[in-house]
Amino acid sequence: MNNSVKSLLAVVFGLIAGALLMAVTGHNPVEGYMYLIQGGLKNPERIGNTLATATPLILTGLSVAFAFRTGLFNIGAAGQMLIGGFAATAIGLSLDLPSAILLPLMVIIGFIGGALWAVIPGFLKAKYNVHEVVSTIMMNWIAYWTVYYVVPAYFKGTSLETESRQLPSGAMLHQEWLSNLFQGSYINLGFFVAVLVVLLVAFLINKTTLGYELKAVGFNRHAAEYAGIAVKRSIVLSMFISGGIAGLAGVAQYTGNASSIQIGILPTQGFDGIAVALLGANAPLGVFASALFFGLLYSGRGFMNAMTDIPPEIADTIIAIIIYFAATSILIERLIRKLKVRRAANKKQGEQDHVDNA
Amino acid sequence: MWTTLEQIFPYAIVFTIPLLITALGALFSERSGVVNIGLDGLMIVGSFTGAFVVSKLQEHYQGSWWVLWVGLLAAAVVSALFSMLHAFASINLSANQIISGTAINMIAGALTIFLARNMTGSGNIRITQGFLPFDIPVLSKIPIIGPLFFTKMYASTLLVVIILLLSTFLLYKTPFGLRLRSCGEHPHAAEAAGIHVRSMRYIGVMISGAFAGLGGATILLTYSGEFTGNVAGLGFLALASLIFGQWKPMGILLATLFFGFASTVANVSQVIPSLAVFPPVILKILPYVVTLIALVIFSKSSNAPKAVGEPFDSGKR
Numbered sequence: 001m002n003n004s005v006k007s008l009l010a011v012v013f014g015l016i017a018g019a020l021l022m023a024v025t026g027h028n029p030v031e032g033y034m035y036l037i038q039g040g041l042k043n044p045e046r047i048g049n050t051l052a053t054a055t056p057l058i059l060t061g062l063s064v065a066f067a068f069r070t071g072l073f074n075i076g077a078a079g080q081m082l083i084g085g086f087a088a089t090a091i092g093l094s095l096d097l098p099s100a101i102l103l104p105l106m107v108i109i110g111f112i113g114g115a116l117w118a119v120i121p122g123f124l125k126a127k128y129n130v131h132e133v134v135s136t137i138m139m140n141w142i143a144y145w146t147v148y149y150v151v152p153a154y155f156k157g158t159s160l161e162t163e164s165r166q167l168p169s170g171a172m173l174h175q176e177w178l179s180n181l182f183q184g185s186y187i188n189l190g191f192f193v194a195v196l197v198v199l200l201v202a203f204l205i206n207k208t209t210l211g212y213e214l215k216a217v218g219f220n221r222h223a224a225e226y227a228g229i230a231v232k233r234s235i236v237l238s239m240f241i242s243g244g245i246a247g248l249a250g251v252a253q254y255t256g257n258a259s260s261i262q263i264g265i266l267p268t269q270g271f272d273g274i275a276v277a278l279l280g281a282n283a284p285l286g287v288f289a290s291a292l293f294f295g296l297l298y299s300g301r302g303f304m305n306a307m308t309d310i311p312p313e314i315a316d317t318i319i320a321i322i323i324y325f326a327a328t329s330i331l332i333e334r335l336i337r338k339l340k341v342r343r344a345a346n347k348k349q350g351e352q353d354h355v356d357n358a
Numbered sequence: 359m360w361t362t363l364e365q366i367f368p369y370a371i372v373f374t375i376p377l378l379i380t381a382l383g384a385l386f387s388e389r390s391g392v393v394n395i396g397l398d399g400l401m402i403v404g405s406f407t408g409a410f411v412v413s414k415l416q417e418h419y420q421g422s423w424w425v426l427w428v429g430l431l432a433a434a435v436v437s438a439l440f441s442m443l444h445a446f447a448s449i450n451l452s453a454n455q456i457i458s459g460t461a462i463n464m465i466a467g468a469l470t471i472f473l474a475r476n477m478t479g480s481g482n483i484r485i486t487q488g489f490l491p492f493d494i495p496v497l498s499k500i501p502i503i504g505p506l507f508f509t510k511m512y513a514s515t516l517l518v519v520i521i522l523l524l525s526t527f528l529l530y531k532t533p534f535g536l537r538l539r540s541c542g543e544h545p546h547a548a549e550a551a552g553i554h555v556r557s558m559r560y561i562g563v564m565i566s567g568a569f570a571g572l573g574g575a576t577i578l579l580t581y582s583g584e585f586t587g588n589v590a591g592l593g594f595l596a597l598a599s600l601i602f603g604q605w606k607p608m609g610i611l612l613a614t615l616f617f618g619f620a621s622t623v624a625n626v627s628q629v630i631p632s633l634a635v636f637p638p639v640i641l642k643i644l645p646y647v648v649t650l651i652a653l654v655i656f657s658k659s660s661n662a663p664k665a666v667g668e669p670f671d672s673g674k675r
Contacts, residue, residue, distance in 0.1 A: 021469075025476045073456055124650065128657040133395065133456060134601055135653065137594045138646040149639035266591075274460050311475035316468030324443065324461040327453045 003281035006329040007290070010279065013332075014322030018314055027310045036315070039303025040296040046303075048185025052257050054295025056081070058194040059249035060273025061291050062201055063114075063242045065282040067132075069205060070238035071218035076121060076136025077246040078270025079143035080114035084247020085254035086147050087113030089164055089261045092171030093155050099170040106171065107193060107251055114247015115240045117143060122239025126232035132239070140266060148263045155261075163260045173256030190252030195288075197245060202284035204241075214238050246270065275323045294319055362630055366622050368491070368510035372580050374618030376401070376573040376589075379518045380596035381603065381610045382525055383569025388605060389529065390562025391542040391555075393455045393667045396444050396462030397570050398593025403440045404433035404574030406470035409483040409585035412578075416486050426489060430514070430575050437571025438564045440466070445563035449556050452669035463593070471587040482586050488579040489513050514576045521569070526607040538562060542663030545670045555670050570596075598649050604661040620645035 019029035040050045060077045067074035074080075088110035095102060121135035155164040173189040205211040216224040217234045225231045249269060254261045276294060280286030297319060301312040325332070380397055387394040394400075412429035419425050443465070447458040475481045491510040498508040529535035540548040541558045549555050573596070574589055595617055602616075603609030624641035627633040633641070 021472070025473070075456075075460075120650075124654060128654045130650070130653040130657050131601075134598055135650055137591075138598065138650050141591065141646045142643045145639055145642040149637070149642070271460075271464070274457070275464065278457060311472050311481075313468050313472040313475060313481075317465065317472050320461060320464035320468050323464060324447070324458070327457040327461050328447045328451045330451045330453065 003283075004286065006332060007279050007281060007286070007326060009332050010322050010325035010329060011293070013325045014318050017321045018318035021317060022310060022314060027308060031308055032304055032310045032314065035304040035307045036297065036300040039300030039307075041300075042303075043183065044181075045183040045185045046299065048179075048182030048187035050292070050295045050299040051191050052185065052187040052295075053299040054291045055188075055190045055194050055257065056249040056253040056267070056269040057272055057276050057291040057294050057298075058288055059197060059245055059252060060269050061276030061280060061287040062197060062284060063246035063249065064273045065277035065280060065284070065287050066201060066205075066245060067238055067242035068277060068282045069218045070214045070234060071221060072122075072125070072235065072238055072242070073133050074118065074121075074136055074239065074242050074246075075133050075274065076118060076139045076243075076270075077249070077273045078266040078268075079136070079140035080117045080243040080246035081250035081253065081267050081270050082140075082143045082147055083117045083250065084110040084114035084244075085250025085261055085267075086151070087247070088251040088255050089167065090155065092167045092255060093165055102171055103173065103189070106255060107248065110247045110251035110255075111244040112247070114250060115244035118239040118243020118246065119236060122236040122243075125239070126235040140270075144266055147261070151261060151263045157260060162264055163262050166259050167255055171255065172259055173252065174259065186257060188252075188256035190256035193248060193252060197248060198284045198288050201245070205284065210237075246273070249273070272319070275319055278323055278326050362632065364505045366619075366626055366630075367506045369626070370615070370618040370622040371507075371515060372510075372512065372618075373621055374614045375512075375515050375518050375580070376576045377592060377596050377599055377614040377617055378611060379521065379576065380570045380573035380593060381599040381614055382522060382607065383566035383573070384596060384600045385525070385529075385566075385605060385607065385610060386538065386562045386569075387566035388562075388600065388666050389539050389542045389663055390559045391545060391663060391665045391668065391670065392445070392448050392559050392563050393459065394441075394444065394563065394566050395456050395459030395597060396441070396466070396593075397459075397566070397596050398589060398591065399459075399463035399466030400437045400441055400567050400570035401574035401577070401589045401593045401596075402466045402470055402587065404437045404571030405578045405582075405585050405589060406474065406483070406574075406587075407436040407571065408433040408575030408578045409485055410474075410477070412485045413483055421487070426513075426579055429485075429579065430517075430572060433571040433575035434568040435571075437574070438568040441563050441567025441570075442560075444567075445560050448669065449559050449563070452671070455667055455669075467587060470585075474585060474587065482584055484584045485578065488583050512580050514580060518572070518576070521572075522607060522611065529607070539663070541670075542666055545665050545668075546672070549672055555672070559670070601656075601662075602649055602652050604656060605663065606661065616648070617645050620648075 022029040022032050039046060041047055060081060063077045064074050088106040091106050091109050117139060121132045121139055124130040124135050125132045151164045157163040157165050175189060178187060179185060213229045214234055216229055217231050221231055253267060272294060276287055276291045279290035297315040301315040304310055305312040380401055384394050384397055408429040411432040412425055415425040415428060444458050444462050447453040448455040471481045474483050489512045491512055494508040494511055498504045537553045538558050541555045545555045577589060578585060599610055599613040599617060603613035623633060627636060627638055627641050
């Protein structure tokens with residue numbers, strides 16, 4: 001069955017489950033969904049905010065999807081995002097350069113920060129066959145504690161202990177003209193970076209030799225090795241790029257959507273990236289679409305929460321249930337196959353009856 | 359140095375216990391052939407169930423000790439039921455077990471806060487009283503080991519130690535344990551020998567759910583006292599302990615003790631002069647770095663169950 005059909009069915013089931021959950025806990029699901037959608041799309045400002053909310057999700061989703069294509073499960077996007085965002089913030093706070101130079105530099109440094117963070121698990125996997133799931137989880141916590149202590153020590157905020165200093169306006173992806181275009185939304189240049197990366201990754205995966213090699217390693221590591229592909233190099237390179245993209249998510253989040261970096265929290269977008277990638281069937285455009293959908297749920301939930309007494313966590317719950325259905329899509333396949341078989345049998349029976357009657 | 363050790367030892371044990379029981383549960387799941395990365399979510403479900411049951415009961419039975427045990431039991435049962443989602447996906451539907459486990463984590467984290475917010479409005483559930491630490495009468499007077507092991511002890515600690523001993527016996531000395539382990543090593547051979555692989559895997563996942571639930575509830579009833587919607591990533595740490603401990607009960611005990619100690623040392627380092635010389639960041643990241651190093655060292659001689667993570671298809675040999 002087509003991947004996008006599977007994903008759409010998973011979304012439908014997730015929304016139905018969410019409606020049931022709202023009904024069971026004594027809320028009106030129709031009202032809930034109405035406000036949820038309004039909250040994400042009602043006016044240009046809300047649409048802009050939905051795009052901004054989706055931006056880091058597009059990037060973490062791409063990050064996870066990219067690694068997946070090489071058969072790697074990058075569960076460490078959160079840590080890579082944190083380090084990438086931290087590196088960009090550190091540059092933005094330390095260097096006094098014109099925006100036109102500073103912003104690209106921050107983006108590049110953010111990419112490199114995330115990439116280096118992911119290269120360690122990639123190297124451990126290639127050289128020592130250490131499972132990347134466990135090593136990326138460890139790297140997440142190392143990132144968490146590193147930022148936790150380094151930010152207050154060197155970039156301490158003026159008012160809050162748990163944040164870095166505010167970035168100067170010249171060091172932010174947030175731009176006045178763009179914000180005004182969307183009537184005061186917090187959409188920023190990060191969105192365009194994300195779109196660009198979607199196109200680049202699509203090109204890389206589908207049109208280049210490197211992309212072909214990475215996919216080959218993902219399909220069958222041993223066959224790829226036999227075919228002369230440098231499997232170990234592919235693994236390290238794949239993690240490097242995957243981590244870099246997650247680092248860009250950090251840049252978009254901490255220097256675009258926000259203006260400082262928080263400590264004591266692993267960004268949830270890192271884990272949502274797994275969901276985004278899965279729902280998007282690991283294809284760049286699929287990832288883009290599913291990130292926009294999650295962005296809508298996340299940015300609309302505040303409005304829903306203000307207008308009704310449905311807890312905002314319904315959005316996370318719906319996403320989680322969608323992922324469960326996406327993971328178990330074989331159930332849907334079986335169901336459809338069974339229906340088809342039954343329909344075919346009925347048809348045959350009908351024809352038989354027809355013949356008998358004649 | 360000795361007094362320092364005496365002081366931090368009880369805390370280290372308190373921190374070790376939830377990790378130990380959760381990792382021990384994961385041992386059953388992985389030995390039966392199912393990777394369970396959803397431990398974090400299952401612990402959260404346990405913590406939520408424990409908090410809900412205990413706080414409700416404490417409204418009526420203030421100060422009754424049995425309330426806490428009912429909470430523990432409820433946490434184990436509900437988490438075991440919740441783990442069926444993972445079992446069904448990975449055993450019946452041959453889903454990718456890592457993705458299914460990730461879904462479990464996401465559902466647990468979101469759903470429990472959603473429900474908590476419906477009930478209390480804030481998303482947190484507080485209990486009025488958890489287990490109280492006590493000194494075991496005679497044993498705590500033994501020199502050296504008395505102060506280390508038998509003071510400031512929680513009842514839940516005893517329970518977990520008993521479960522550890524029983525689990526080891528069950529896994530290595532009974533026919534059931536042999537069958538369970540065979541499903542994680544050579545499921546087709548096991549099936550040929552008449553073992554129902556799928557049922558055994560269901561049991562493995564269910565035990566891991568129940569134990570992770572106990573782990574989550576133990577955090578609540580010993581040192582946290584409040585459900586907050588997460589367990590600070592301890593489920594993932596339990597998974598690391600399982601691998602660090604090389605899928606063996608005693609290995610897991612040592613690995614979790616290591617994590618318990620490392621975390622406690624990092625937490626108290628600022629008030630202990632001999633430790634204050636280390637920058638806190640070094641002490642905080644030490645356990646994770648050591649785990650990475652350990653993974654590299656063990657990579658040549660991994661004792662992972664051979665069929666772990668692979669869906670069982672009886673037609674495929």
